[in-house]
Amino acid sequence: MGENDLTRLEHPIDLLIERDGDREALWWGGRWITRKELDRVARENQGKLSQAGFGRGHRLVTLMPNCPAFLALALAVWRLEGTLVPLNHRSGSEVLLPTLDLVDPFTVVYGEADVKTGDLVASYPSSVVDQDGVLQEVKGAQGSEVTDPDFAVIFATSGTTGLPKAVPLTHGNLMDNVDRCWEFLGFSQEDRILWVLPNFHSFGLTLGGLMGLVRGARQIVVPLFMPPAATLEAIHSGGATVLLLVPAMVEFMKRAIQHGAPKPETVRMVVTGGDRLNLELDSAAVEFLGVPILEGYGTTECSPVVAVNRCYDSRKLGTIGEILPGYSWEVRDDSGRAVGPGEDGILWVKGPSVFGGYYKAPEISSEKLVDRWYDTGDVVRYDEEGYITVLDRVSDLIIVGGFNVYPQEVERVLNRHPAVAQAAVVATDHPVQGQIGRAFVVLKEGTSATSREMISFCKGKLAHYKIPRVFDFVDSLPMSPSGKILRRELRGRD
Template structure:
């Protein structure tokens, strides 16, 4: 790859970043073992005042792995993890992999319908969930292969006296206390860990062929698909990230882990990178601007991977200047475009570096990033990472000249094995060995890449990839709706927000409140439309296809004229 004449981006690399990397062909948990061997007493995780050393994390993950094996989980079985960012999510993730099983990351916001599809499609035999999600899991179990439910709670990860006070806080906030019926198939996570053997299980894993992860991604043409990522895919992408952030000091960094681990970006750039480099994961279960500011100051955070909405939320917090944020050294922003003014303001406030990267679930996920400590270009997603080939393809599949817009395609060790049980869709995702991203863009004379237009129809709101087809299908199931179409419209905080255009059935009545309640019963909250517009008819082609592009252009005109609809 070093001699590839198209790889002109290599000329922009500083000497500290290698052009090629020799990747260790090891299972992903091997790096936890190594960090525990060299930094046994260093903090691996911190959660509201309670810490786990690397040795303790390894012990807990090993205990969990052995207990899964006792429950009948075998190599290649799928285990779903439905947790917010907590120490249990890290323990269970590495425990599942150490048992030779495949992690199925499940968004805790999923409602029964979404969860049921994922469990059926993956064939998961077990699920780890938070106690407050237990009723939802039980309702979603119909026709699944689930044999075991493993339940944990936030209070189980808290130090005294917070573990005593937390349930009282829940009751004060009128949060329902969930009764869990523990039995032969429903297990308490903490008790499993306590009763498990801490010896590391011996499981033969072939890193280049054995799957580590099924990461579900939405689709414009059908239900969510499971992206098959091998141990080698994840090791490669984490190693690439480590080499890109070459100023990281092994065993000395502190990573703010507020990006969800159930999102492949947070999993790689927060969790796996920190474990590989023996950094301390300072874990927050959700993004709360003031809590984040307090944590950065108190814990002296050095690395803060995030999404633009997070940095915007902090900058818009009136108390931001009350905190010392000078410990921050580097931040990689992903999941959505990073506005230049946000980058500049955040760097001015913290003194650290904030750069935009690019990737997709099918690539573990990162393929491009701006240089953190060297030249950056406004509006660019940056340069391809080491060992990552990138190209711009014309509509005829030819390589496009520089600065000409075409589809971005990538190749590299981080690219997926394919889609779970979907050979036809796997074949369609590749062309001559290149993964087609679906994103339109171009490359300049120095090898920097730019996005011109993203995947067809996809909405990026608050860092989440949202596929309108899924929302439209839910709306079409409503008794009073004749036609529905969903688009993304600009939003100063979320990047985009979801707007639904509705044509009611003749004589039927339905209002925004009713549709909001209905959608919340069928969709995760981040997929629920925030705006509705009722119309007598929608623009269509001569063959009756709804012209979504016309609606998008109308929205642009309304907003340009200062009259958003």
């Protein structure tokens, strides 16, 4: 690892602790945890990991919700020049186990009370943290493969094929994105940033978990968004000034406030990303959260923020704002030619926030990265002032409440149902989640099934947001001459 990259990540935290270790850092469990308290747990975990053999180039998987223990583990891992791999502890075996095989962790860490997760990862070396965030006995894979120690985090996705795919981000990638977002959006050390977006989501980890930690702002830590009334209580109790959300959360907060949850009184900024903003939510944000929305856009491969509306005075509602300083960017047509304002094309970006390639997947990397330019796969249009509007996604990706759902992954589970002959999953619009999955299912001759049965079959195999909510039982699926399912025809059906 380049020494400067590690120094940039570690020393801002250490300096903050040395200068003002008693300063409040994290709102958790009804009280403020100081920087010194967080560091004490991190140092203890660092020692236990080191004694177990964890070190430079090893990977540690976490299966934990947002909590101080997660941050303490992250600091311990990075100080040992290892790599953090935060995964969704509710993702289901169909996704989790192949991903664990791909990243080959030294150890998998989960909470001591999470018996279900412990059973799920029983075949892997695993360790638990207690309620104070301290590692108990560390069981590690001796002789575990060593990879690039410059990788700070590996984010796992299912990929457009539905198979495991992983995005490694370096310390330099993360710090570049943190620094540019901090300056561009005008955060300050007096801010109290809500961290409710999950740590396995790049938006959640980089801006929610990491930015306040290294730049000295306070953070209000919420393990899970649902129920929204509890999140609103944390916003109220911690005095949050900045809310980082996906659009669907605004709708849920509005409904909770209408039913008696506390209305925020200290919020000065709401930033959304992860999904296209329903413009009607902007007025709801003003009424129920106190301020309008600054919409942004990013991808995991870009650490993640690419563009955002800078402030309320200059924002253009319905756009994702301007590209962050530090990126080179072009909008290109199908032939690769850069197009001008008002023309549609694919957004390509290059810069220090952009990753260097997918983990152990050179073929996919070469398709998406050309001369360090990254193909986002998103169709956009920009105006004369550089404000960008996202028009569509080239892939078949479904975005449910800000979370990526890949149809092939869901179809693979549905096709294992004993009554299913063939299944196809597409996106359909939803007033709260933005989109949900809609499944078209061809049943085997002589069998029957219901939507409820299909949903029940998927539970435990897929994360809840990946399970289709609408099922259409059909006689056949539209196919191309080459045998491919014509998803565009399915998306157009009433």
